[in-house]
Amino acid sequence: xxxxxxxxxxxxxxxxxxxxxxxxxxxxxxxxxxxxxxxxxxxxxxxxxxxxxxxxxxxxxxxxxxxxxxxxxxxxxxxxxxxxxxxxxxxxxxxxxxxxxxxxxxxxxxxxxxxxxxxxxxxxxxxxxxxxxxxxxxxxxxxxxxxxxxxxxxxxxxxxxxxxxxxxxxxxxxxxxxxxxxxxxxxxxxxxxxxxxxxxxxxxxxxxxxxxxxxxxxxxxxxxxxxxxxxxxxxxxxxxxxxxxxxxxxxxxxxxxxxxxxxxxxxxxxxxxxxxxxxxxxxxxxxxxxxxxxxxxxxxxxxxxxxxxxxxxxxxxxxxxxxxxxxxxxxxxxxxxxxxxxxxxxxxxxxxxxxxxxxxxxxxxxxxxxxxxxxxxxxxxxxxxxxxxxxxxxxxxxxxxxxxxxxxxxxxxxxxxxxxxxxxxxxx
Amino acid sequence: xxxxxxxxxxxxxxxxxxxxxxxxxxxxxxxxxxxxxxxxxxxxxxxxxxxxxxxxxxxxxxxxxxxxxxxxxxxxxxxxxxxxxxxxxxxxxxxxxxxxxxxxxxxxxxxxxxxxxxxxxxxxxxxxxxxxxxxxxxxxxxxxxxxxxxxxxxxxxxxxxxxxxxxxxxxxxxxxxxxxxxxxxxxxxxxxxxxxxxxxxxxxxxxxxxxxxxxxxxxxxxxxxxxxxxxxxxxxxxxxxxxxxxxxxxxxxxxxxxxxxxxxxxxxxxxxxxxxxxxxxxxxxxxxxxxxxxxxxxxxxxxxxxxxxxxxxxxxxxxx
Numbered sequence: 001x002x003x004x005x006x007x008x009x010x011x012x013x014x015x016x017x018x019x020x021x022x023x024x025x026x027x028x029x030x031x032x033x034x035x036x037x038x039x040x041x042x043x044x045x046x047x048x049x050x051x052x053x054x055x056x057x058x059x060x061x062x063x064x065x066x067x068x069x070x071x072x073x074x075x076x077x078x079x080x081x082x083x084x085x086x087x088x089x090x091x092x093x094x095x096x097x098x099x100x101x102x103x104x105x106x107x108x109x110x111x112x113x114x115x116x117x118x119x120x121x122x123x124x125x126x127x128x129x130x131x132x133x134x135x136x137x138x139x140x141x142x143x144x145x146x147x148x149x150x151x152x153x154x155x156x157x158x159x160x161x162x163x164x165x166x167x168x169x170x171x172x173x174x175x176x177x178x179x180x181x182x183x184x185x186x187x188x189x190x191x192x193x194x195x196x197x198x199x200x201x202x203x204x205x206x207x208x209x210x211x212x213x214x215x216x217x218x219x220x221x222x223x224x225x226x227x228x229x230x231x232x233x234x235x236x237x238x239x240x241x242x243x244x245x246x247x248x249x250x251x252x253x254x255x256x257x258x259x260x261x262x263x264x265x266x267x268x269x270x271x272x273x274x275x276x277x278x279x280x281x282x283x284x285x286x287x288x289x290x291x292x293x294x295x296x297x298x299x300x301x302x303x304x305x306x307x308x309x310x311x312x313x314x315x316x317x318x319x320x321x322x323x324x325x326x327x328x329x330x331x332x333x334x335x336x337x338x339x340x341x342x343x344x345x346x347x348x349x350x351x352x353x354x355x356x357x358x359x360x361x362x363x364x365x366x367x368x369x370x371x372x373x374x375x376x377x378x379x380x381x382x383x384x385x386x387x388x389x390x391x392x393x394x395x396x397x398x399x400x401x402x403x404x405x406x407x408x409x410x411x412x413x414x415x416x417x418x419x420x421x422x423x424x425x426x427x428x
Numbered sequence: 429x430x431x432x433x434x435x436x437x438x439x440x441x442x443x444x445x446x447x448x449x450x451x452x453x454x455x456x457x458x459x460x461x462x463x464x465x466x467x468x469x470x471x472x473x474x475x476x477x478x479x480x481x482x483x484x485x486x487x488x489x490x491x492x493x494x495x496x497x498x499x500x501x502x503x504x505x506x507x508x509x510x511x512x513x514x515x516x517x518x519x520x521x522x523x524x525x526x527x528x529x530x531x532x533x534x535x536x537x538x539x540x541x542x543x544x545x546x547x548x549x550x551x552x553x554x555x556x557x558x559x560x561x562x563x564x565x566x567x568x569x570x571x572x573x574x575x576x577x578x579x580x581x582x583x584x585x586x587x588x589x590x591x592x593x594x595x596x597x598x599x600x601x602x603x604x605x606x607x608x609x610x611x612x613x614x615x616x617x618x619x620x621x622x623x624x625x626x627x628x629x630x631x632x633x634x635x636x637x638x639x640x641x642x643x644x645x646x647x648x649x650x651x652x653x654x655x656x657x658x659x660x661x662x663x664x665x666x667x668x669x670x671x672x673x674x675x676x677x678x679x680x681x682x683x684x685x686x687x688x689x690x691x692x693x694x695x696x697x698x699x700x701x702x703x704x705x706x707x708x709x710x711x712x713x714x715x716x717x718x719x720x721x722x723x724x725x726x727x728x729x730x731x732x733x734x735x736x737x738x739x740x741x742x743x744x745x746x747x748x
Contacts, residue, residue: 054712095702095711100662101655102702105456108582109703112453125565125659132570132656136580137452150567203563 044090045081045352047072047342048110050120050130051335055098057122060331064122064145065093067328067335070319075343083350089343096121100129107133107141116352117142119338122331124148134158140357144338145331152381160361160378162337164304164387170207172389173278173302174215176408180276180300180391184420187218188247188273194225194237194261195252202226205252208278222246231257238264247273251280258282262295266425273421277301279389284404286327289394296394298422300407305372305390306333307412312340313370327401328370337369341376372412393418431745443590447583455582459654461695462589463647468676468687469596470643475673476682477609478636479616480529481536484543485644485672487550488518490663492645493652494554497566500576507577511649515642521546522641523634530633544669551664565659568652577653585654592650593688596643600684603639612636616682678725680732689734697721 049068052061072091075081080088092115094106103126107118118134118141121127127146134141135156143151143161147169152161164172181187195205205224212219223244225237234257241249249272253261258280265272275298277283283299306328307313313328316336320328328336341364346352349360366376374386391408395415405415447455471485495514499505505513525546529539555563572578579585603609611632614622623629652658662668679690701714729736 053706054715058712093706093711095706097702097715099667100657100659101460101651104655105453105460105699106702108453108456112451125657125662128565128567128657129655132568135570136572148564150564154567154569156570198563 043084043352044088045084045346046090046092046110046114046116047339048092048094048107048113048115048118048120049338050094050096050103050106050110050118050126052098052122052126053093053095055096057098061096061098061122063324063329063332064120064335066320066323067316067332068119068144068339070316070323071336071339071343074315074319075339081343081346083347084352089339089346091339094120096123096126098123098126100125104129104133108137111137111139115139116354117342117357119144119342122146122335124151127151131156131159138354140354140361142338142342142361144335152383155381158358160382160384162341162376162384162387163334164373164389165383166203166207168387169279169302169304169389170204170211173208174211176300176302176389176391177212177276177278178215178217179408180418180420181217183418186273186421189218190220190222190244190246191248191250192223192225192241192244192246193221193250193252194227194241196229196231196254196257197226198229198254201229201252201254204279205250208250208252227257229254229257231260234260234264235268237261238268238270241265242268242270249275251275251277251283253277253280253282255282255285255288259288259292262292262425266295269424269426271424274419275299275422277303279303284392284394286400289403290400294396294428295425296403297396297428298393298419300391300393300418300420302389302391304330304334304387305392305406306330307370307372307406308414309412310368310370312336312368316370330371333370337371337376340369341366372406372409391418395419435741435745440594447586452582455586457696457699459582459585459589460699461691462586462593463650463654464671464675464695465688465691466589466592466596467644467647467672468674468679468691469593469600470640470647471672472676472682472687473600473603473643474636474640476676476686477603477612477616478633479619479682480633480637481540482543482637482640483540483669483673484545484547485640486664486666486668487543487547488522488641488644489648489651489668489672490547490550490554490658490660491518491521492648493658493663494560494566494648495645496649497568497652497658498560501566501569506575507649507653508575511646514645514649518641518645519638522637526634526637530630544666547664547666547669551660554664555660561658563660565657568656568658570656577649578656585650589650592647597684597688599639599643604684608632608635613682674722676732678722678733680734683732683734685737686732686734689737690732693733694718694722 051065053065069091072089076088080086092110092113094110096103096106103121107130118139121130122145124146127143128151131141131151135158140158145163147163147166149165149167152159193205195201223240225240227237279302283301289296317328344366345360345364349356362378364376364378372390373388377385379385390406390412392404393407394403395405397403406412407415407418475481492514495517496507496510499510499513500507529542534542554560570578572580611627614627615629615632619629675690675694676687678694680686698718701717705711705713
């Protein structure tokens with residue numbers, strides 16, 4: 001490089017001073033842009049949001065992060081935390097990469113950056129790592145989504161959960177099954193449980209079976225079928241179901257295999273009173289409802305669910321639609337609830353002091369949320385006593401978007417009739 | 429040589445006083461650096477020195493973690509003791525795997541498959557044992573005390589992990605200069621020739637895998653009491669298998685300081701870039717950068733960064 005080009009590329013002292021001076025003024029102007037004597041500049045309150053934004057759960061994680069962000073935007077647009085002079089909430093973003101140790105490290109970083117509360121993280125294993133960290137660092141941690149019972153069993157002082165527990169999910173399934181029998185006046189005598197053999201499928205169906213047995217309901221499990229995740233053909237399994245002649249089928253499946261299962265049930269003309277998912281994804285997603293059309297009708301599934309008629313859901317959904325053109329789903333709706341619950345607690349705490357926040361969180365009684373469930377209240381373990389599932393059923397409707405309907409509990413129901421027993425698959 | 433020791437002593441002195449000036453978060457990065465350097469070093473004993481590629485070292489991490497946690501939860505045994513029980517168990521399983529592999533002369537890819545198979549089989553078995561938390565995993569109680577290997581702040585973890593790493597360096601240094609270590613290198617360079625020269629290759633292969641498994645499993649105990657959660661998929665899974673070998677490969681396989689150098693480069697790189705890009709709303713980009721750097725190192729520095737580092741340091745270190 002010769003001297004000339006070097007000269008051109010380098011910055012001399014004067015230029016440097018000019019530039020840095022200008023930059024300094026720029027920064028100062030942007031920070032103190034509004035003359036500070038006009039109003040008492042409210043402090044910002046930092047909340048650390050940790051979601052699995054990259055890695056195997058990236059798509060869901062991006063949705064839950066967006067849920068967190070949109071709720072914070074809403075709170076800030078409505079005057080922030082009024083009891084603290086309209087203090088705005090700043091959401092610090094962390095990415096767990098779906099790994100517990102990364103989640104922990106990110107949580108530690110956000111605490112260092114000033115987070116007074118942690119929020120997240122969609123997965124139970126990451127939640128546990130962060131929960132212990134929260135206890136170590138004495139920072140309140142509000143879980144928007146994470147179901148495993150054990151997380152709150154440790155009696156941690158700083159840990160709160162909005163989502164339903166895995167035990168609550170199974171209990172909900174049994175409760176709705178009983179109600180279904182009462183309402184319809186039909187009692188299935190035999191059943192088949194068919195589940196995918198991964199951790200979720202096995203855990204969920206084991207829990208449900210155990211509860212069903214101890215419930216004293218006159219139902220006999222005539223066959224239990226387990227198949228591996230990612231299976232491409234279920235004809236042999238469905239032949240077994242057909243041979244067992246059950247009245248009702250309890251599937252715990254994943255999106256891919258529910259399509260195969262349902263098509264095979266149709267092909268082999270397995271006669272059933274109905275299909276009841278104790279907590280099974282794959283039977284109500286928009287693509288499934290669209291592709292399966294009439295075959296998807298009348299399936300009942302017990303799930304944590306959105307409450308579309310709530311004003312909070314409508315606000316959140318509008319914002320979500322605007323941001324990504326999709327409806328606010330259950331996970332993102334719970335994520336949307338997180339900052340709302342925190343803001344409500346901060347409003348009552350009037351301070352970012354740990355004790356004040358913890359006290360306010362424990363006294364939470366928050367109704368204006370977008371999911372099916374009672375008011376958010378935390379018990380001594382930190383679990384939400386208002387959390388509940390809904391029973392949903394896919395029902396005929398010319399509008400695809402409106403086919404999935406809440407049928408139970410009554411106060412949230414979008415349709416007052418439950419179709420059970422359902423017409424056979426090939427008679428629709 | 430003296431200068432090398434002085435430099436290392438200086439580095440160690442700096443590392444020892446670091447907690448005085450760093451935040452808990454920064455200490456967390458260092459803890460992960462030491463942890464992965466330690467695991468990489470343990471893996472290096474087998475793969476770096478004897479040349480038998482193990483892609484299933486997560487197996488030993490998992491055994492160490494699960495054994496110490498199980499003994500602590502069931503029998504109240506302090507993890508300080510439990511981790512050695514885990515080490516012995518890991519060694520035994522390593523010896524069994526080694527017996528199958530070395531006795532029947534499995535080489536290259538076939539040995540790799542054997543190690544993966546052991547890790548995967550163990551993962552599936554643990555996933556179905558209720559006493560080990562099956563597929564929901566084990567959540568550890570948080571009872572901070574020295575006996576329980578659990579602490580409130582990051583500083584104790586910092587010193588323990590630093591101690592682990594330094595110990596592993598000392599062990600490998602002793603090994604490297606010992607007869608056994610030289611035999612292991614001979615096996616790596618040419619197993620048949622070593623055998624022809626009278627090296628009992630089976631014996632030294634078994635020795636290497638036992639030491640490697642033992643050391644790796646101690647790391648598992650540390651992880652368990654740092655993260656407080658064990659899941660079969662994270663403890664025995666493929667991603668840990670790969671995570672574990674990246675650092676020694678990037679740093680320099682079969683060298684004393686390779687795993688340490690690799691970890692000191694890769695771990696902060698992934699941490700800092702994640703934090704940096706997350707703020708700009710470009711999450712995921714850090715993984716791309718991490719991947720590109722790893723590829724570049726493997727392509728252009730196949731012997732690891734340590735070779736270049738030594739070249740740079742030569743003028744300083746060689747002046748007697």
